[in-house]
Amino acid sequence: MAKLHVSTTINGEPVEFLCEPSDTMLDALRGPLGLTGSKEGCASGDCGACSITLDDRLVCSCLMLAVEAEGHALQTIEGMAHGDKLHPLQQKFLEMAALQCGICTSGMLVASDALLRKNSKPSEEEVRFWLAGNLCRCTGYDKIVRAVMETADEMREAAQ
Amino acid sequence: MNVVTNNKWIGERTIRPDGADKVTGRAAFAADTNMPGMIWGKVLRSPHPHARIKSIDTSKAEALPGVKAVVSARDVVDFPVDKSVMLGIQDMRWMCRNVMAREKALFPGHPIAAVAATTEAIAAKACELIEVEYEVLPWVIEIDDAIAPDAPILHDFMKFEGKPSNIGGRLEVKKGDVAEGFAQAEVIVERSFTTRPVHQGYIEPHACLVSVGADNKTTIWSSSQGQFMVRAMTAYLTGIPQSDIRAIPAEIGGGFGGKTIVYLEPLATLLAKKSGRPVKMVMTREEVMRATGPTSGSKSTVKIGAKKDGTIVAAQGTFYLQAGALPGSPNRGAVGCSFSPYDIPHVLAVGFDVLSNRSKVAAYRAPGAPIGAYAVECVLDELAEALKMDPLDLRLKNAARQGTKAAFGPVFPRIGYVETLQAAKSHPHYSAPLGKLQGRGVASGFWFNAGGESSAQVNITEDGNVVVTTGHPDVGGSRAAIANICAELLGIDYKRVSVLIGDTATIGFSNLTGGSRVLFASAIVVTQSTDKIIATLKERAAKIWDIDPEAVKWENGAAHPASPNAGQFEPLTLAELAAKAPSMGGPIGAGVQLNTEGAEGGFGTHICDVEVDPELGIVRVIRYTAVQDVGRAIHPGYVEGQIQGGVAQGIGWALNEEYIYNKSGKVDNPGFLDYRMPVCSDLPMLDTVMVEVPNPKHPQGVKGVGEVPLVPVMAAVANAIHNALGKRFYSLPMSPPVVLEVIEGPETRQAAE
Numbered sequence: 001m002a003k004l005h006v007s008t009t010i011n012g013e014p015v016e017f018l019c020e021p022s023d024t025m026l027d028a029l030r031g032p033l034g035l036t037g038s039k040e041g042c043a044s045g046d047c048g049a050c051s052i053t054l055d056d057r058l059v060c061s062c063l064m065l066a067v068e069a070e071g072h073a074l075q076t077i078e079g080m081a082h083g084d085k086l087h088p089l090q091q092k093f094l095e096m097a098a099l100q101c102g103i104c105t106s107g108m109l110v111a112s113d114a115l116l117r118k119n120s121k122p123s124e125e126e127v128r129f130w131l132a133g134n135l136c137r138c139t140g141y142d143k144i145v146r147a148v149m150e151t152a153d154e155m156r157e158a159a160q
Numbered sequence: 161m162n163v164v165t166n167n168k169w170i171g172e173r174t175i176r177p178d179g180a181d182k183v184t185g186r187a188a189f190a191a192d193t194n195m196p197g198m199i200w201g202k203v204l205r206s207p208h209p210h211a212r213i214k215s216i217d218t219s220k221a222e223a224l225p226g227v228k229a230v231v232s233a234r235d236v237v238d239f240p241v242d243k244s245v246m247l248g249i250q251d252m253r254w255m256c257r258n259v260m261a262r263e264k265a266l267f268p269g270h271p272i273a274a275v276a277a278t279t280e281a282i283a284a285k286a287c288e289l290i291e292v293e294y295e296v297l298p299w300v301i302e303i304d305d306a307i308a309p310d311a312p313i314l315h316d317f318m319k320f321e322g323k324p325s326n327i328g329g330r331l332e333v334k335k336g337d338v339a340e341g342f343a344q345a346e347v348i349v350e351r352s353f354t355t356r357p358v359h360q361g362y363i364e365p366h367a368c369l370v371s372v373g374a375d376n377k378t379t380i381w382s383s384s385q386g387q388f389m390v391r392a393m394t395a396y397l398t399g400i401p402q403s404d405i406r407a408i409p410a411e412i413g414g415g416f417g418g419k420t421i422v423y424l425e426p427l428a429t430l431l432a433k434k435s436g437r438p439v440k441m442v443m444t445r446e447e448v449m450r451a452t453g454p455t456s457g458s459k460s461t462v463k464i465g466a467k468k469d470g471t472i473v474a475a476q477g478t479f480y481l482q483a484g485a486l487p488g489s490p491n492r493g494a495v496g497c498s499f500s501p502y503d504i505p506h507v508l509a510v511g512f513d514v515l516s517n518r519s520k521v522a523a524y525r526a527p528g529a530p531i532g533a534y535a536v537e538c539v540l541d542e543l544a545e546a547l548k549m550d551p552l553d554l555r556l557k558n559a560a561r562q563g564t565k566a567a568f569g570p571v572f573p574r575i576g577y578v579e580t581l582q583a584a585k586s587h588p589h590y591s592a593p594l595g596k597l598q599g600r601g602v603a604s605g606f607w608f609n610a611g612g613e614s615s616a617q618v619n620i621t622e623d624g625n626v627v628v629t630t631g632h633p634d635v636g637g638s639r640a641a642i643a644n645i646c647a648e649l650l651g652i653d654y655k656r657v658s659v660l661i662g663d664t665a666t667i668g669f670s671n672l673t674g675g676s677r678v679l680f681a682s683a684i685v686v687t688q689s690t691d692k693i694i695a696t697l698k699e700r701a702a703k704i705w706d707i708d709p710e711a712v713k714w715e716n717g718a719a720h721p722a723s724p725n726a727g728q729f730e731p732l733t734l735a736e737l738a739a740k741a742p743s744m745g746g747p748i749g750a751g752v753q754l755n756t757e758g759a760e761g762g763f764g765t766h767i768c769d770v771e772v773d774p775e776l777g778i779v780r781v782i783r784y785t786a787v788q789d790v791g792r793a794i795h796p797g798y799v800e801g802q803i804q805g806g807v808a809q810g811i812g813w814a815l816n817e818e819y820i821y822n823k824s825g826k827v828d829n830p831g832f833l834d835y836r837m838p839v840c841s842d843l844p845m846l847d848t849v850m851v852e853v854p855n856p857k858h859p860q861g862v863k864g865v866g867e868v869p870l871v872p873v874m875a876a877v878a879n880a881i882h883n884a885l886g887k888r889f890y891s892l893p894m895s896p897p898v899v900l901e902v903i904e905g906p907e908t909r910q911a912a913e
Binding site: 030035037042044046047078080086090096100109127131134136138144 | 186802805808831
């Protein structure tokens with residue numbers, strides 16, 4: 001079967017790519033699109049390392065077919081910083097040692113960003129349940145949760 | 161020895177050198193690299209727990225368009241079973257049989273053959289076309305079944321006490337005479353425990369990319385806990401000399417011990433050599449769960465005797481640890497560590513290595529020690545109850561101190577175990593009120609820590625900055641700590657120090673990242689290299705000033721004339737001296753390669769609060785405080801991170817994680833949905849208290865910190881559940897069905913169903 005042609009928007013840029021009908025969005029990102037910041041930890045939607053947003057909705061790119069990107073807008077970890085200016089979450093993760101090996105970090109940041117867009121003042125419980133789909137085996141989540149809450153505080157202050 | 165005293169960077173929470181790459185998705189992990197002409201490798205795995213391989217016919221697979229190479233055991237170098245060839249703690253006899261089944265398939269998931277093809281889909285299809293004739297054999301999974309007199313024997317060549325057996329070895333640690341000790345005891349508690357195999361649970365599956373030239377020159381990109389281990393094992397298993405293999409360490413997405421051996425690299429190398437194309441292999445999560453090493457399931461019996469005043473007089477432990485299908489369980493950690501926090505005159509700890517048709521175990525954070533400590537620390541809790549003593553007071557009364565002779569051999573130098581107990585006892589957590597169905601437990605733990613071989617090269621760049629190269633993959637922030645140390649010694653901003661991990665062609669031999677050894681060992685070689693550089697810089701300044709090098713001191717990143725010349729010359733900065741290097745003797749750099757010594761063991765004491773839901777049987781950890789003697793916290797953020805990560809893994813081990821086998825001898829939960837690791841909403845904040853008793857044998861006082869925090873957790877949780885419910889559990893995991901059964905009793909459960 002011939003490959004399928006997909007036109008979409010990734011990190012604000014128009015993008016075209018070819019894929020097999022069975023390819024996941026994660027396959028397309030990591031393959032033809034060369035965006036390897038999204039990671040495959042399970043391919044079953046359980047670890048969240050491949051988290052991206054699809055029209056501002058948080059999804060596991062391993063559970064989405066690549067052809068479903070047609071006509072939509074995707075955001076990946078590669079689009080989070082602006083040049084050398086890190087997003088406040090990225091900066092806070094660095095300052096607060098909220099990463100160790102780093103394999104879950106892309107997904108954690110994308111998911112945390114999606115949370116803060118919806119809820120600028122999440123409680124600890126809200127952060128914990130929102131991130132419950134993002135496995136981290138290194139940190140015990142403590143510093144991640146603190147970093148997200150502290151970033152939320154700072155972003156609210158900055159917005160005032 | 162502790163040479164660093166001014167503390168500008170040591171103890172600072174600096175930004176890690178690899179941080180920006182990891183928050184932007186730029187960091188290259190094992191599966192993130194591609195090459196022109198690259199093809200894909202896949203492994204055909206055994207569906208049977210135990211089967212003789214009568215024949216393998218690969219002709220149909222090889223004929224499939226797109227298939228470029230097929231390999232099986234005949235392509236892997238054989239290490240005959242009668243002669244041991246050790247590489248570190250691994251025996252190549254077992255490694256060669258683990259990477260590819262030789263005479264027999266020994267567990268479901270055991271590699272039988274591997275294929276390389278132009279696409280992953282073709283490689284998978286080709287695996288299906290390989291015809292394997294098996295003679296299915298009786299199999300055995302659990303310890304009791306494996307050591308029963310009529311058990312199916314995995315290896316005819318393995319004998320125990322003169323008879324064919326699944327017991328692969330016995331290990332004993334002894335001090336005094338336990339019979340004499342127990343005769344003096346006034347109170348004795350003896351209990352038996354079981355634990356289930358648990359996986360390290362790294363989020364990054366094993367992956368590699370290998371290219372082999374026509375001249376056999378081989379390049380391996382993979383994530384592992386040791387590029388030199390990858391090189392050596394691949395060389396052994398493929399016959400390519402080590403000097404022809406360049407192993408490049410990718411960023412590693414978690415290891416926890418599980419990436420201290422190879423699975424894919426030798427197969428990809430053989431496929432690349434045969435096909436003439438670079439070969440990439442990436443495991444699925446299911447393959448990781450079926451075919452890579454969890455840590456052992458176990459059964460153990462621990463007996464401790466004490467006087468009425470709480471003085472422990474004797475302790476005995478018998479530990480059966482599963483090895484998987486090939487010998488090598490972590491008995492050393494169980495028998496060596498479990499009683500080590502205590503000064504006990506009579507100790508006997510015996511461990512047995514038990515084989516069964518499971519995947520070969522691999523190291524997991526303080527291998528063996530958490531299994532032993534779980535039993536010992538639960539028995540101590542019962543002993544404290546019997547003696548009507550506070551459990552921390554019982555531990556304080558018997559705590560190992562400087563001068564205590566550990567049963568496994570050494571006499572402890574200055575150690576911080578007592579300090580961890582005191583800090584736990586005075587922590588507000590220990591006296592905080594508890595609600596209904598809540599309980600509190602404590603437990604302690606010990607890990608040996610380790611030194612061993614490390615290499616470092618420190619170079620000053622022409623613009624006066626610093627590049628440090630070491631040979632240890634960084635799993636938890638070691639680069640950040642090395643930057644702190646080097647900046648401290650040179651007296652410059654830490655941002656001027658780049659820390660890189662060299663590959664096997666660019667840095668000297670460095671042993672595995674494991675055993676909590678990396679910062680201990682690499683700090684020594686980095687310190688010695690930096691000291692050499694400082695000596696060179698002082699000599700050059702002395703030459704410029706025409707004074708004695710002894711009369712130059714290095715301070716705040718510059719050479720200063722010291723008395724009697726103090727103040728006579730303007731200081732010469734690192735940048736100025738670097739600029740003058742070409743005319744002053746050439747490049748400035750130094751390297752040190754060393755077998756480091758002086759690693760001292762680590763101790764921790766944990767306090768855990770739980771709340772039990774009696775309707776659902778769910779145990780929630782609601783508060784946790786981990787106290788640990790960390791020696792010196794070079795980067796406190798990552799020391800805390802190690803402690804918190806270890807605790808989280810322990811909570812998973814205690815409450816949910818286990819390999820579940822079905823009736824046909826296969827793992828029934830080979831994915832993250834059913835193998836239930838703690839998620840963010842399962843855990844509370846994990847408080848840490850870093851007690852700093854510097855290691856007197858280390859320039860910065862460093863002790864390993866990574867392993868200790870897993871050791872006490874399961875017992876702390878179990879003791880807390882007892883405190884909440886008044887009932888004791890003797891097996892892990894204490895998952896909802898198990899907890900419900902204990903709360904309601906088996907009859908009630910059956911009636912309800």
